[in-house]
Amino acid sequence: MQFSAHQIATLVNGSLEGNPDVMVEQLAKIEEAKAGSLSFLSNPKYEQYLYTTEASIVIVNHDLKLDKPVVSTLIRVKNAYSAFSMLLEVYNKMRLDKTGIENPVFIHPTARIGKNVYIGAFTYIDKDVVIQDNCKIYPHVYIGENVKIGNDTTLFPGVSVYFDCVIGERVIIHSGTVIGSDGFGFAPQDDGTYNKISQIGNVIIENDVEIGANTVIDRATMGSTVIRQGVKLDNLIQVAHNVEIGKNTVIAAQSGISGSTKIGENAVVGGQVGIVGHISIANGSQIQAQSGVNRTIADSGKKWSGSPAAPYNAQMRSQVVYSRLPELERRLEELEQLLLTKELSK
Amino acid sequence: MQFSAHQIATLVNGSLEGNPDVMVEQLAKIEEAKAGSLSFLSNPKYEQYLYTTEASIVIVNHDLKLDKPVVSTLIRVKNAYSAFSMLLEVYNKMRLDKTGIENPVFIHPTARIGKNVYIGAFTYIDKDVVIQDNCKIYPHVYIGENVKIGNDTTLFPGVSVYFDCVIGERVIIHSGTVIGSDGFGFAPQDDGTYNKISQIGNVIIENDVEIGANTVIDRATMGSTVIRQGVKLDNLIQVAHNVEIGKNTVIAAQSGISGSTKIGENAVVGGQVGIVGHISIANGSQIQAQSGVNRTIADSGKKWSGSPAAPYNAQMRSQVVYSRLPELERRLEELEQLLLTKELSK
Amino acid sequence: MQFSAHQIATLVNGSLEGNPDVMVEQLAKIEEAKAGSLSFLSNPKYEQYLYTTEASIVIVNHDLKLDKPVVSTLIRVKNAYSAFSMLLEVYNKMRLDKTGIENPVFIHPTARIGKNVYIGAFTYIDKDVVIQDNCKIYPHVYIGENVKIGNDTTLFPGVSVYFDCVIGERVIIHSGTVIGSDGFGFAPQDDGTYNKISQIGNVIIENDVEIGANTVIDRATMGSTVIRQGVKLDNLIQVAHNVEIGKNTVIAAQSGISGSTKIGENAVVGGQVGIVGHISIANGSQIQAQSGVNRTIADSGKKWSGSPAAPYNAQMRSQVVYSRLPELERRLEELEQLLLTKELSK
Structure with a gap:
């Protein structure tokens, strides 16, 4: 199954930046994506990967600002995560479609x-x-x-x-x-x-x-x-x-x-x-x-x-004390010794 | 599979009170039974349900005394629980009979x-x-x-x-x-x-x-x-x-x-x-x-x-103390403080 | 599947003591083996069984010294355990051979x-x-x-x-x-x-x-x-x-x-x-x-x-103290009593 950037942009109602004819045939995480993959960027923590990924297409949030040029074709949508989830579901339905x-x-x-x-x-x-x-x-x-x-x-x-x-x-x-x-x-x-x-x-x-x-x-x-x-x-x-x-x-x-x-x-x-x-x-x-x-x-x-x-x-409180039980027992013994010494010294 | 009260009374060797021709087609607990159900009463705790149940037939112990009239047909046997268990088994054998x-x-x-x-x-x-x-x-x-x-x-x-x-x-x-x-x-x-x-x-x-x-x-x-x-x-x-x-x-x-x-x-x-x-x-x-x-x-x-x-x-004894471990530690600390104070005050 | 002692000795490259024509058809532990079984002795702890086993053949280490005569045919190899494991594997492969x-x-x-x-x-x-x-x-x-x-x-x-x-x-x-x-x-x-x-x-x-x-x-x-x-x-x-x-x-x-x-x-x-x-x-x-x-x-x-x-x-240390928790609590209480008594006696 192959899809063009143009087809996917239509499916997710997004705006396209880059080559509308590039084809993808699989879905992948942005940090692992190879050429021919569609990926997405939602969590800002992963933004660095946008500039190094080999993904052919990346779905991004509408308001994402680019620090430098990117190789991938971008599709901008309101919510990149939701759009990608929807594509996952469509993909899975097609894969598992049997009658x-x-x-x-x-x-x-x-x-x-x-x-x-x-x-x-x-x-x-x-x-x-x-x-x-x-x-x-x-x-x-x-x-x-x-x-x-x-x-x-x-x-x-x-x-x-x-x-x-x-x-x-x-x-x-x-x-x-x-x-x-x-x-x-x-x-x-x-x-x-x-x-x-x-x-x-x-x-x-x-x-x-x-x-x-x-x-x-x-x-x-x-x-x-x-x-x-x-x-x-x-x-x-x-x-x-x-x-x-x-x-x-x-x-x-x-x-x-x-x-x-x-x-x-x-x-x-x-x-x-x-x-x-x-x-x-x-x-x-x-x-x-x-x-x-x-x-x-x-x-x-x-x-x-x-x-x-x-x-x-x-x-949680009992658990913490449990891990200190040997120390607790030692402290108890010290007190006992101390009191015993006192008793004896009287 | 349908059975009459008469057939069931014969099967469990019980005496019948009520309509011998009423038919049942399923087994149910007395508190959940609908019309067309056979149920039983063994545990006195459930006796109240005998007067409200919709069960068509109820198997009861021989010596059960009724406080008021009941709608269900009763079948009296020596041990209602055993009789019902036996019917369960017969029912299941018939359901699963395959060759x-x-x-x-x-x-x-x-x-x-x-x-x-x-x-x-x-x-x-x-x-x-x-x-x-x-x-x-x-x-x-x-x-x-x-x-x-x-x-x-x-x-x-x-x-x-x-x-x-x-x-x-x-x-x-x-x-x-x-x-x-x-x-x-x-x-x-x-x-x-x-x-x-x-x-x-x-x-x-x-x-x-x-x-x-x-x-x-x-x-x-x-x-x-x-x-x-x-x-x-x-x-x-x-x-x-x-x-x-x-x-x-x-x-x-x-x-x-x-x-x-x-x-x-x-x-x-x-x-x-x-x-x-x-x-x-x-x-x-x-x-x-x-x-x-x-x-x-x-x-x-x-x-x-x-x-x-x-x-x-x-x-069990260790478990109980485990749940009090934070308190135990606090009490130990208090003793330590007390003794420390004494030492210092000497 | 039947094998002679001679065939097995050849397979494991061992030297044979006893009847080379005795036949075996199963593998068994030395302490459980019946006539018609092949067994092995590797762990010296089990040496006693060598003199009582009904096994038709026993594979033993090259240097094993006999205290008294044995009934089984022996096959001596460098490492009895390895030789037996190899036979297990051969046996299993033959059993499960399907195409x-x-x-x-x-x-x-x-x-x-x-x-x-x-x-x-x-x-x-x-x-x-x-x-x-x-x-x-x-x-x-x-x-x-x-x-x-x-x-x-x-x-x-x-x-x-x-x-x-x-x-x-x-x-x-x-x-x-x-x-x-x-x-x-x-x-x-x-x-x-x-x-x-x-x-x-x-x-x-x-x-x-x-x-x-x-x-x-x-x-x-x-x-x-x-x-x-x-x-x-x-x-x-x-x-x-x-x-x-x-x-x-x-x-x-x-x-x-x-x-x-x-x-x-x-x-x-x-x-x-x-x-x-x-x-x-x-x-x-x-x-x-x-x-x-x-x-x-x-x-x-x-x-x-x-x-x-x-x-x-x-x-492990916490576990040991855990099992003594009731005793620990009692000792703590005794100290508290002791100190309380002292306070009161002042």
Whole structure:
């Protein structure tokens, strides 16, 4: 795919300085760009690179003043970062634009497939599945009985969705992620063995959710495990049965949420965090990486850290003293010696 | 699937109060049940919901006394929770009842497949594999050369089992789990590079084991990585080469066990726990979530917590003081000041 | 596969004591070996087993002196461990030797496949993919548009490689691992929602890298996430966008590296370690399991531990005092009492 400076200026509604016919075929950061690349300058910290970059085209802010001449063709716009982001998105859409049904696939005759859908080879679609319009279902995806998938949703290769789960519109799920596997529920018996508790609920994923690769969301025992609208989950996350994650909450990689816990809206959870079961986390909570949350957080909008998690500032203060513990012990011993000496000298 | 109150009363051997012809088609918790649902009441805490629920049928304990009339049809049994659990299981078995071999599949001519087996489309079964009766092998499963699988075992979509591994009877393995990948063994060389140590052992999974989604169990360098009878492993767990996990031990999500470690029987390991290699964990040990166990636990039946893991009660006491560390330091400083003043005033 | 003692002695260039015609068909540790097994003795600690083992053949060091007669046929070599390792490798190569293209597969007509390649059934190879000679691509592998794979590389079942990624020579990637999924990048909006930032970079994996099962390496936002030559990654690891991991660095299972962080060469990272984004880790750093690294490590070759990570020795000293915190508090209270009594007695 090749574009001229003129075409790009039109696309971003910008004004052009330099050669309108120069062609680009890739996007790159200004400090790494080679000839044939389109780049952008937004952060003034990087302005130096404008005079050394090999980029054929650079998108810059309207009001940028040049210290010396530049080799690249410039396109001036109101907000260079936004314009470039928009081009990234256009580029990605073109790269990933696929439609049609490849062969072989397994599609149960009762499944209903919408318009303008891509279904990759070796994908399996079971009984009574509904896939709405403009979905992209990549190769090796498994979609169990009675699953419903809304418009414009993308499932990348190797995603598995167990029966009865519901996925909204504009959802993106990356490779290897499992939706609707059995919750971890076992009843201990007198002889030390465990009986499996059947997990007959489902998973509901609302609109505009994105889920990373190799994440697992277990189905509810009864009822639903629910991922609310706009939630963003990273890779390798564990979401246990009957969990609910509130609107626009973001969770980083390798975190785990135990059964029946409810996380509020607009919370931010760092990587490798563990949250115990049957508690609630208030809206807007910010939980630092590697924290272990072991009780309900009722106050919204607070920052937490550590395992067990404590208010961030208190945790930081304890942490600082922790690093001085050997010194603290020594000072305590000195006081003890001092007092002992006094006692003895009496 | 629809059932009448009469049919269900017969199934659970209960006595019926109300309309024997009312039909249900789903199972639900009493506080969430809609018309057409079957529910149950076991915990007295939820008794209030009996008078407001829209459930068409509620299973209750034999001796329940009604405070006022109820709309739902009641089925009285000795133990409402057990009766409902049994119905859950029956329901799930009916939902997941599949047999036959779909198309296309890859089955090597030397593989032996038992009676009444389900093999989903796009599943791959290599040379000399044996799959016994009543197994369910979902789509996209990979079963390598010479793998043996016992009766009544279920492999959900996308499970991979490398060559020579052995899986027992009534085992359940969820999507994306990998059995028998190479252990992480490398010999450091003088030039800073590493030579791979070939991993030629296997994995043995005994009867009645359940393994969650996207878990990994590495094959032994030589000999076997062994998961003993009745073990339950959650999602995203790491089991390294030559590990042995004892009978009826339960391990929660995202925990990792390093190479050659032996975990005893009836242990309970929380989520995100790390256990170093080449140690043993005594029978019945209880290891709290996010613990890091770095040495052998010889005493059976004890509770451990923290990283490095320590006896639970000691850990809790240290934790409490940790949260007061800034105060402790301040008190120490006050004492120092006090003594300094005294010294000076002498 | 069966081999005689004579054949093996020839293979390892050893001298034979005992029956040259005895046959073996498996490899085993000396303390577990049955008749028909080949074993080795290298560590003097295991010498006792030489007199009780049922192994048909044992490879021993040239200078081993026997205390009493042995039943096994012995093969004497310069270095028993090296000779046995070499046999392991030969055995494994023979076990895993596959070539040819199975059916059905999906191979785009523009893809170029080298000589002597194995491609398993149900594997998907998209437009403009290049796979060089002697590669083994197992079943259920997904290789996206324009991916390049060097000679002698093995992708185990269910690996997914997104478009534009580049994989070197002699690379091994285990089942379920995802290469090139989108980095976790979202721009917060004023209404609390997030806009996805398109991730148009790729992943570059250099020669001689091995990656475990169910690991995830995200593509760069722009540019490349880079795994340098000789790196060894274990299972269930998270590598975020734009990370770079230096030559011959080894990372154990379930560790996570956040966006844009650069890890140096010959570093060793334990299991369940978390490393924050946008920092550097010096060459040769050794990071203990479960550490949390939250700032740049500039000094090379040092050992780190804890969360937040601190120099290993300091961390160990603080840890020891931590376990005595309740005692420390009690001693502090005693001093306070003592001083209070004194004050009052004045």
